[in-house]
Amino acid sequence: MSKASVYDVAREAGVSISTVSRSFTSPEKVSAKTRAKVMKAAEAMNFTVTHTAASLKTGRTFRAALLVGNERLDWFGSLVREGLDSILHPAGYDTSIYPIGDSEEQEHFFAELPIRRNVDLVFVSSFDITSKETSRLSSINVPIIGINVESNHDLDGSVKIDDAKGIQLAVNHLLTLGHRNIAYMHISPKSSLHFSSLNRLQGFLEACRQWPEPVKTELIKLQPGQDVFSSFISQLQSMESRPTALCCQDDSVAIPLLFKLNRFRLTVPGNLSLVGFDDSTYADKIGLTTIRQDPFDLGAKAGSLALEFLKKTPPKNPYITLDTQIMIRNTTAPIEDTRPLDKWACNS
């Protein structure tokens, strides 16, 4: 039976209910002997503290909400979640996901704010939340931590990476290898106007511009759902000069492309140096040079940050930017090793 309450345990152990309660919540306030008695009785009766009842008294729910966009939780989202949980769960917090998807759903959520008084902590992960919404969110009076969101406005804390700096790592690697004609492939921003895509694109352009020698850049747009390889080959035709290197917005475009290139005998890095972004699934096994970010760590850092707020010792700097790192593997090579791209692009 799962019906034992503090009263039952108290009776069984021959103590008062407060002693039972204390044995669980602040063991140091109970003599070892008494506690032992209590614990024994509790065990025998399969007693467990009911969180919901405790919440009522303490005002803490030990719940956290993770707000995400309604896209399928991808590589990034799942890892963020895990990182968060890795910190929060041991601290006694349960995290649930609140998908804030289409704008109707979103409107409803922010109007009702169903999490008000039901969570102690709110995390907002990389979705396009307006500042009006954040400010409304802040009315629930619990710490709000952003994970990979653009602005820190009305956020108690945030953890993010510097996308522009990341792509700069990629560009500089290519420039150092001697490449002077570099393309950037990205998903058409009209459909997914996530700021981090924008930052990567701008970071790419900026990094090329800053190089002392002239660097030629080409932009390749991808419609969502469109075949990466076909788009690449098609848009190559209309370029006046062919790039020797290609930066991709993220691994999820680089990997299928790399795959098709291999399949159609276009060698990488022989014909083209290729860089991804994320260091996500398969990047390592496949040998893709890419920019590494660690979503698990983003989540974990966000969790720790949040816990600090709860301790009433507000962290000195609650706005964290994590470093990215370039993982140099087998898809980039010096320009000397690269045959001119136009040798093959036209008749493929």
Add this chain to the structure above:
Amino acid sequence: MSKASVYDVAREAGVSISTVSRSFTSPEKVSAKTRAKVMKAAEAMNFTVTHTAASLKTGRTFRAALLVGNERLDWFGSLVREGLDSILHPAGYDTSIYPIGDSEEQEHFFAELPIRRNVDLVFVSSFDITSKETSRLSSINVPIIGINVESNHDLDGSVKIDDAKGIQLAVNHLLTLGHRNIAYMHISPKSSLHFSSLNRLQGFLEACRQWPEPVKTELIKLQPGQDVFSSFISQLQSMESRPTALCCQDDSVAIPLLFKLNRFRLTVPGNLSLVGFDDSTYADKIGLTTIRQDPFDLGAKAGSLALEFLKKTPPKNPYITLDTQIMIRNTTAPIEDTRPLDKWACNS
């Protein structure tokens, strides 16, 4: 302020707290006019029902626990979670993950059963739980649903796929294409003795055996972390005859292998037909023939099942097996199109 309670709303609306409560929990028991008043006041004061307080009275926590192994939540796990949430969240349930990892953690969890009286629903997803544990779990007296677990013992319901049947689909496809020498590549079971790997392996063997003509089979073992391609090539050397087709335990071994094969100019399906399992990330974009399962659906079905139990209308058949499907793409071809494997395998 987030402090409005039923009392505040009652005062504001000029009604009793019971009326406020009823307006939210059973609106039909309140006259439309009164309800309107209540709702207006509630809105004005940003009132939201506090779940924890409600739980205390109703005995329902509106929480669910998803027990998983401690491996990183992968493609499968994340999708199961999402599917579960897609049903449970709209029904008012919050799901949190309880990683039951190393055996110490596991022991502690099952000894303490910290979720007792704290969740209304328990899901157990694909990890190796012993029947003793399941039975202990069932002592908490809430519906327990298995997702992709082997035995239904002590489980109120379960949702799974038939792994053996799935791999059979793959084998029969290859046999129909004329292949009579088929290899199976799997991760060494000593490290991950998940039953579904075992079922796939056995299903493979069984399917080959059942074919009216003699079929030669080869088993290729993979140590976790070991390079797939190197293992493949190495073990090929010691085979007396070379397979023309290869079934992989799952896409996560097929994809890197396919990639390396392409890179090293070993054509698929020209030299070898290749089949994966899962239809996971990139399988589609890359054109991998594979067996499709839908973890999202597994989760969703599990969620619906659980909800039925809560309605006190136990579903007639709570043990569901979902179908798998073969996705025929570009990595399999008739035997006539396949050059003998030994033409290239030895000098690569």
Add this chain to the structure above:
DNA sequence: ATGAAAGCGCTAACAG
């Protein structure tokens, strides 16, 4: 249809 009142199971003063 509405209100009064009694807890749900726990924690946290406050006493002793």
Add this chain to the structure above:
DNA sequence: CTGTTAGCGCTTTCAT
């Protein structure tokens, strides 16, 4: 160190 007591915010009979 331990016990008594008063709620936390809600739901739910039971009256009216």
